[in-house]
Amino acid sequence: MLKPKQMSRAVIVGHKNILEETVDALHKANLFHIEDFNEDGSDLKIGKPLEGGSEVSRKLVKIRSIASLLGVKEVAVAKQNPSAVCSRLDSCLDTLDQELDVLVEKKRLLEADLKELGSSKKDLLPLINIDLDLSLYRGYENLVVFAGHVKENPETLVSRITPSYEIYYDQHNGTVVLFVPKDKAEPVSEMLAGASFKEIKAPALDGVPSKLLADIERKEADINTKIEAVDTEIDALKLKYSDLILASNEILSIEVQKSEAPLRIATTESSFIIDGWLPTENYGRLEQVIENATDGRAFVSEQEITKPDIKIVPIEYNNPKVVSPLQEIMNLYGRPTYKEIDPSALIFITFPLLYGMILGDMGYALILATLAFIIKKVVSSDAIKPLMNILIYCQVSAFLFGILYGEFLGFPLAGYHGQPGLIPGFETIDLFATPFAGEVVGYPLHRTHLIMTFIVATILVGLIHINMGYLVGFINEKRKHGMSAAIFEKGSWFVVQLGILLTALAYIGMLPIIVGAAVFIIGVGMLLKGEGIKGPVELPSILSNSLSYTRIIAVGLSSISIASTVNAIAFGMIWPPGSPIGAMTLFAIVVFIFGHALNTALSIIAPGLHALRLQYVEFFGKFYEGGGRKYDPFGYIRKYTEEN
Numbered sequence: 305m306l307k308p309k310q311m312s313r314a315v316i317v318g319h320k321n322i323l324e325e326t327v328d329a330l331h332k333a334n335l336f337h338i339e340d341f342n343e344d345g346s347d348l349k350i351g352k353p354l355e356g357g358s359e360v361s362r363k364l365v366k367i368r369s370i371a372s373l374l375g376v377k378e379v380a381v382a383k384q385n386p387s388a389v390c391s392r393l394d395s396c397l398d399t400l401d402q403e404l405d406v407l408v409e410k411k412r413l414l415e416a417d418l419k420e421l422g423s424s425k426k427d428l429l430p431l432i433n434i435d436l437d438l439s440l441y442r443g444y445e446n447l448v449v450f451a452g453h454v455k456e457n458p459e460t461l462v463s464r465i466t467p468s469y470e471i472y473y474d475q476h477n478g479t480v481v482l483f484v485p486k487d488k489a490e491p492v493s494e495m496l497a498g499a500s501f502k503e504i505k506a507p508a509l510d511g512v513p514s515k516l517l518a519d520i521e522r523k524e525a526d527i528n529t530k531i532e533a534v535d536t537e538i539d540a541l542k543l544k545y546s547d548l549i550l551a552s553n554e555i556l557s558i559e560v561q562k563s564e565a566p567l568r569i570a571t572t573e574s575s576f577i578i579d580g581w582l583p584t585e586n587y588g589r590l591e592q593v594i595e596n597a598t599d600g601r602a603f604v605s606e607q608e609i610t611k612p613d614i615k616i617v618p619i620e621y622n623n624p625k626v627v628s629p630l631q632e633i634m635n636l637y638g639r640p641t642y643k644e645i646d647p648s649a650l651i652f653i654t655f656p657l658l659y660g661m662i663l664g665d666m667g668y669a670l671i672l673a674t675l676a677f678i679i680k681k682v683v684s685s686d687a688i689k690p691l692m693n694i695l696i697y698c699q700v701s702a703f704l705f706g707i708l709y710g711e712f713l714g715f716p717l718a719g720y721h722g723q724p725g726l727i728p729g730f731e732t733i734d735l736f737a738t739p740f741a742g743e744v745v746g747y748p749l750h751r752t753h754l755i756m757t758f759i760v761a762t763i764l765v766g767l768i769h770i771n772m773g774y775l776v777g778f779i780n781e782k783r784k785h786g787m788s789a790a791i792f793e794k795g796s797w798f799v800v801q802l803g804i805l806l807t808a809l810a811y812i813g814m815l816p817i818i819v820g821a822a823v824f825i826i827g828v829g830m831l832l833k834g835e836g837i838k839g840p841v842e843l844p845s846i847l848s849n850s851l852s853y854t855r856i857i858a859v860g861l862s863s864i865s866i867a868s869t870v871n872a873i874a875f876g877m878i879w880p881p882g883s884p885i886g887a888m889t890l891f892a893i894v895v896f897i898f899g900h901a902l903n904t905a906l907s908i909i910a911p912g913l914h915a916l917r918l919q920y921v922e923f924f925g926k927f928y929e930g931g932g933r934k935y936d937p938f939g940y941i942r943k944y945t946e947e948n
Contacts, residue, residue, distance in 0.1 A: 306645050309583045309622040313609055316578040316594060318602030323576050324354055327565045329597030334939025336590060337581040337618045341570040351566030360563060364556040366401055371549050373408055374542040381547055383946045389551045400545060411534045418527045425520050430504050431513040433474040434481050441506040448489040450482040452503040465491050551944040558940045581618050617642040620935035627652045629690035637920055638930025643783050645776050651919055658918055660701025662860045662911035667713030669706055671904055673699035710748025713900060714867020718748050751860060758857040766853030773926030780927050792834030799827030849922045855914050863907060870899030
């Protein structure tokens with residue numbers, strides 16, 4: 305905890321004739337992070353894939369294509385015997401592929417026909433109420449046909465241009481079909497343009513639109529029935545072969561990984577060299593695995609980790625199970641480097657704490673914790689469960705602060721100076737007055753009545769959190785560059801803050817001002833030596849970073865305001881002045897549920913984002929670099945097949 309696992313660099317050397325056994329053993333062990341070899345002009349060359357790799361790759365591509373077409377999803381199933389899976393796969397893979405191709409092609413053609421019918425239907429709809437055969441819209445030498453949309457019937461305007469015309473008008477959708485002599489086409493066209501005429505293209509079909517549309521709809525129904533039948537056949541294939549596909553994909557993926565492993569290692573004409581990393585605690589196990597797999601013909605040697613190696617050491621977290629969900633937050637920012645402190649255990653405390661200070665409502669905490677537990681049970685994704693655990697941690701904190709604040713879904717639990725609370729007879733107990741706007745601290749704490757006090761309190765919380773960052777930064781610098789660098793780069797910030805504090809005490813007459821000024825100047829000098837000109841330039845950040853923590857009270861008050869407004873609107877509807885009890889009760893319940901549902905969603909986003917920002921910017925900015933590589937051992941965690 306507080307630092308990644310200790311890692312060792314190891315090199316495995318052996319003759320090429322035992323390369324396959326060595327690769328197979330490393331893959332089963334799943335503990336050695338292979339460092340990819342890059343040719344450097346020496347006699348060492350990148351190895352060639354193991355025999356049979358291309359055929360395995362072909363099968364893997366085919367099985368993944370089939371899985372995609374069938375929509376096979378990963379589910380928990382009983383593990384299968386790899387030999388039985390391979391035997392079954394060899395006998396039915398090509399048949400399954402061909403059968404599925406036929407069904408997919410059949411469905412594609414049906415969907416193409418359906419799309420074409422839909423296009424014709426779209427063209428017919430504007431003319432649906434015009435009882436005129438579509439063959440009459442074309443084929444004239446001395447007549448011109450105008451078909452389109454207009455705002456109003458243009459017959460009066462047409463009659464002024466020519467008495468020789470025929471018009472069909474649908475007043476429901478403004479469709480007009482107009483036949484005029486060819487020599488009157490131009491003035492009629494100009495008239496229609498002035499009437500906001502929008503031309504539509506009549507389909508090149510024969511028949512009355514209404515009858516054609518009915519025929520199209522019958523054909524669509526028939527095609528949809530056929531598509532459903534094809535889908536049923538595809539679902540039957542999916543049901544029959546899902547287990548085989550999942551297990552085959554796993555087996556083939558493993559074989560491809562192993563066959564391509566030589567592309568990552570160095571070889572000569574007769575030998576191989578595999579360079580990589582593993583946790584130091586597993587080094588003895590690696591030696592035993594290689595010894596057993598090769599009968600002692602391959603050798604493992606531990607290499608010294610040099611200073612340049614520090615930047616490329618892969619990182620494996622070393623946290624207790626309860627802390628591990630917070631590693632997801634670390635991964636979003638970047639893993640620690642090898643010599644850095646891993647702050648996962650620190651944010652395990654500070655992130656839920658800041659979230660709880662912001663939300664601080666028992667009602668929302670109970671709702672969100674319940675949702676998190678339900679999602680954990682329903683969703684099997686390994687990526688979702690850690691996030692739900694983090695949400696649960698945050699709701700525990702929010703519930704405890706809700707007890708401190710005395711809040712439940714925006715209702716105050718205790719009465720406050722004549723204002724009733726949610727619990728009859730429970731009144732706020734005044735404890736002491738603060739020097740900030742005459743505010744009185746009591747229990748429960750009423751955030752809406754202690755705004756100035758909370759602003760000062762959150763700034764103090766910020767100063768504590770920021771100085772935790774400087775302290776961790778001090779330890780990091782000591783590890784990386786020694787005590788002197790730690791004192792000047794990070795210790796100087798403590799001296800600067802001490803100087804500011806002593807100067808503030810001087811203003812109230814407790815100390816001579818020269819003491820605070822001297823300490824401050826010493827701190828700035830140390831900072832200048834440790835960080836160069838960048839250090840003094842960042843001095844104002846102490847104030848700006850501390851003020852950033854006032855978002856704790858600001859975001860919390862916004863949540864209270866939304867909840868209180870929802871409560872006021874809902875209860876005002878239940879019993880408005882002058883109305884009998886129960887009027888609009890149902891609508892009030894809808895408003896109450898919808899309003900609090902919206903605020904519940906905001907209670908995940910707003911406190912979460914602001915608490916996260918305080919970690920990433922204000923806290924991490926004082927000590928954390930990140931950018932470490934993930935420890936990714938060569939191997940595969942089997943879900944669907946048993947180990948041979």
